[in-house]
């Protein structure tokens with residue numbers, strides 16, 4: 001669906017100006033959009049998973065651990081695919097208040113794609129190098145977007161997510177390194193050419209929400225504060241966007257589920273070429289492990 005068609009549908013929660021801002025600049029931020037009730041429920045489950053992580057000594061499909069993670073001092077980078085793990089995460093990701101935001105920006109027929117909870121632990125939680133998302137999971141068009149929920153107050157010290165406004169209309173970057181291996185981030189030359197002085201750092205009180213288009217350049221620095229920076233991310237797409245390549249999320253529960261409206265009768269193709277990611281069925285660790293060049297097992 002083209003932006004004009006999406007904008008012609010009555011919005012659920014966003015103003016027309018906010019929707020136009022998203023299409024023009026590629027991102028949106030909404031302060032305190034999610035209420036305390038939801039935050040309490042999400043925290044109760046998250047804390048349970050943090051506790052479960054104590055028994056883990058290496059990363060797996062659910063727990064992405066920092067190299068110095070221990071039982072006494074858990075250091076989780078990410079909880080992967082929370083929506084497939086627990087009914088509370090499932091309800092939030094498939095039927096919660098952020099789904100209205102997705103509908104307002106991808107149109108009335110909405111598909112769920114995947115979810116993750118980037119914990120960015122206190123005292124050194126790792127950076128996310130600048131990248132775009134769509135190269136990880138190409139679709140037939142560029143409607144996919146990611147909605148992030150800050151589960152706690154986030155300020156500049158904590159490594160908030162940064163976006164480069166308007167970059168969703170620019171080039172789709174090569175995320176392979178010079179040696180031909182997938183890095184999942186821009187190479188040093190492309191990175192050096194980015195006008196990072198124009199970056200907008202999306203922070204805000206707990207319950208604030210970030211939205212970025214799948215072509216938006218984004219990244220975040222390490223968390224050197226003594227507070228964690230949990231960002232719960234969900235990706236949605238218009239139902240008319242079909243997955244093009246072996247997906248990082250193949251086989252993940254609820255992926256490709258229509259959560260609003262109907263399955264598309266017509267597939268929408270955007271002719272702009274997209275980078276072809278590696279064959280993820282041969283193994284995927286996480287964006288953190290890849291970017292930090294940790295050996296895959």
Ligand SMILES: O=C(O)CCC(=O)C(=O)O
Pocket residue numbers: 118128133159160161162218219220231287
């Ligand atoms: O957690 C962040 O700051 C950025 C998240 C991100 O870009 C990703 O997980 O792909």
